[in-house]
Amino acid sequence: MDYEEDLNAPVWDELGAKDEPAIAELGERFNSLSNKDQIQDTNNELPEAAKTVAEGAQAWNSTNQEKKENLLKKLAPEEDPLLDIQTTVKESNIDSPVKAKEEPLFSGSTYIAFPELSDVSAQGDETNEAPSSGSHRSSTKPQVLFNSARIRRRPLSSHALDRNATTEAKISDPLGEIKKQEEFVDESLEEQQVPESAGSAKGTSILQQVNEPLFKLSPRKPSGVKDNEETLESDVSGVTKKDEEESKLIEFNIEVKDPVKVGELTSMHVEYTVESRSEVFEGSYAKVIRRYSDFRWLYRQLQNNHWGSIIPPPPEKQTVGRFKQDFIENRRCQMERMLRRIAGKASLQSDPDFLLFLKSEQFASDAKKREHITGSGASNDSNDLSEIYISEIQLLGAEDAATVLKNGGLDAESQKRFMNISFSSPPKYVEVDDFFVEQRQNIDLLEEKLSQLDKSLVSVDCQRNELASVTEEFARTIDSLATLEVTKKSSDLLTNFAQTHRRIKESLERTSLQEALTLGITLDEYLRLLSSLKAVFNQRAKLGQYLAIVEGDMTRKQSSLERLQKNSGQSSLDKLSTNKNEYLVLKRRFEIIKKSWQDVGNRIKVEISSFDAEKVKDFRNSMEIFLESAIEGQKEAIELWETFYQNNL
Structure with missing residues (x-):
């Protein structure tokens, strides 16, 4: 029974003692008060105290009913409160956006309104009881109290109306896709069999599976490689x-x-x-x-x-x-x-x-x-690992390389000629591809950052080793205090305290060694790999320099050949034949060096793409091991101190 809604319910003190015996006479009297019709018949038989209670209940019921009726009149008046305003506007012949009495003021706000007062009074007459909460909020038809339509200063055109209709049709729940992605899908807990053709790791040991990275990285193309360049490596090795x-x-x-x-x-x-x-x-x-x-x-x-x-x-x-x-x-x-x-x-x-x-x-x-x-x-x-040497045998072949090596190499003739004419240096190679210029700058920047990180790691390692030595010294001091044996309990406490510090010192040394073998080795290895990466750029630059030298020699030989052809006398035929053969040799060298220069450039682009992917994977794995080692070291220290506290304090 809801005692807040039904005011005719009997009232008693629930805070009374539970062990008190129930009074049969009062129970019968209060049960008789639950019906209004029975109250009138029993007024003569009740004592004066019971009559007073019954009269008070009737007075409270009538007063509460009047308050409810006044509240309903204020919230849902039978007459429109805007009727006077509307009448005044009509009399003054002014167009007003206020709608008629039968129309709602604003549309779009539909809710269950209070029933009319007549319905409430009718229900009260039938039951002679206070209506329940459900009767106040129930209605056979929802009432629209407000209509949100308003008058526009400028009416919409047909094109705007079509556009609004199209926009409304395209509107969808923005969280729909997220809910769809986060929707729970019941999956089988049984292990799925992966076919061997799909690349299953058949024969892989458990240790190898554990050492695999947590994430698989897709190789990223360098910025200078086009989408259609899928066979760059074929230019080098076929x-x-x-x-x-x-x-x-x-x-x-x-x-x-x-x-x-x-x-x-x-x-x-x-x-x-x-x-x-x-x-x-x-x-x-x-x-x-x-x-x-x-x-x-x-x-x-x-x-x-x-x-x-x-x-x-x-x-x-x-x-x-x-x-x-x-x-x-x-x-x-x-x-x-x-x-x-x-x-x-x-x-x-x-x-x-x-x-x-x-x-x-x-x-x-x-x-x-x-x-x-x-x-x-x-x-x-x-x-210096970045220094390179280009073998003439590897570049030109054994026969032509023997001729070049007799003269001191490809750049020896150029240096001799320039020194005879002037003190200028041989031509330098200028990179024509912006990709290699940008990548070389990125390598220098990465090397600087890795060097700073390596120095920071060395500094942390030195400080940790210093902390370990200080901890050992502190433990020896505590041991010297324990040897005084002021009391047996204090001596044992100090001994255990010193032993805890020694174990912490051993934990610090293990953490330092773990960092050196994981992150430290990875940093050192990639600093040397950057030197090897610089070497491939130096190879391209060296081949480009050879290309410029041979191209200059070929141009000069061609101009000399043209002069001899103009002065084609009987005595110059031998010189013409010799110069022509030399020109063909230089032209062949130029084509070979140019192809090698292009192949090395294509190969470098492929290697940089692979290097970037391997770099991210290696550093991620090293950082995972580094963080796990740090967490385990902290857990070990906490466990040591908790054990010391529980056993001694």
Whole structure:
């Protein structure tokens, strides 16, 4: 029963004691008050107190009914309150936007209105009870109290009306698409079988699946590559980029381990064991001994064999502290990553010099033979990884290269001629493609940012190591206090306190080592990769310089040939024939160098696109490991302090 709506309901104190016995006489008397008709019959039989209660209930009911009727008259008057205003306007003959009494004032606001007062009074007469809340708000027909239509100063044209209709037809719920995307779809919890043709990782171990990145990145095209340039790589190697991506890579498992110091004093160096497992070897296994200079030779040799390709670089040279254990371990890890990166590229893993490095038992003599055949000059290695050497044998062929090398190289004749005429330098190459200029600037900017990040990481590592040493010193101080043994309890407390600090110090050292092996190695590797990337730009610039030199020689030889043809005497026939042969040789060189220059440019564009994708993936993985290590270090410190607090305090 709703006691707020039904005012004739009996009233009693609900806060009374629950254990009080009920009074039968009062219960019967108050139950008889629930009906108005019964109140009149029982007035003579009730005592004076009950009569007073009944009369008060009737007075409250009548007063409340009058208040409700007055409220309904104010909210829903039977007469229109704007009738007087409308009559005044009509008498003054002024057009007014006010509508007639029968029309609503504003349209578009339809709601359930209060019923008329006559309906309420009729209901009250039938039931002799206060109407319920539902009776006040129920009505057989919704009433429109307002009409939002208004008069426009300028009527709309037919074109505007059609446009509004079209706009309204196109209007849709803006959140519809989002709701559709976020709609829950019941999916099966069973593992779906992926067909092998769809690229399923058949035979992949659980460890390899765990090490895979969380996100798959689609390769991004460089800004200078057009959409229709899908076969840039075919200009260099005759194989399209799509074919190379679809080609199956040969699986290599390479390990660099067991560093050993060899020699004494000035001849002392470190040798590493390189173990390789692949189907290309006899018995699918190869084990050789290599030193650091051999890795440098491999880098220069691959750089000579694959112009325009970014060759994974070896670690840089260092003379001070190169026999420290930490430095040797760091260098071993970097050289292992170098070999694995080379083995992960289809264009490099089948290189004969790479296979020679992995399996040759007499590497010193075999390396000299390969260097002589290719003319790479790999033994004359500089510390700067961005410096390059263009082999004339690789560029022009063995026959023409022999003629050029007798004269000191392609740029030797130009330098000799310019020095004889004047003190000016040979012509310099000016890049004509804006893509390479922009990319070179981006490389310089990226190198600056990575160098700053590397310095910051080194600073953080130094501060963490300093904090670890201070923590160890503080723990020793606490131990000295514990040895005083003022009380047994205080001595145990101080001992456990010092032990907690030592464990925190060990956690700091592990975190520092983890950062050095993940983010630190990645930063160092990409700083060296940027040097290798600069090398491919230098290769294009060097070929462009050779192209300008040969073009200048060819132009001068052509003008000389034209002069001899004008003065075609019997004595000048031999000179004419000689100059013509020289001109044809220069023209052939020019065409070969120009093609190589164009091929290297196309190859660089493909390599930059792959480099950008690999860069994002590697740094993302390193940052994930870095953050996980930091979180685990903080959790370990919190757990140590909580354990100390629970056990001792």
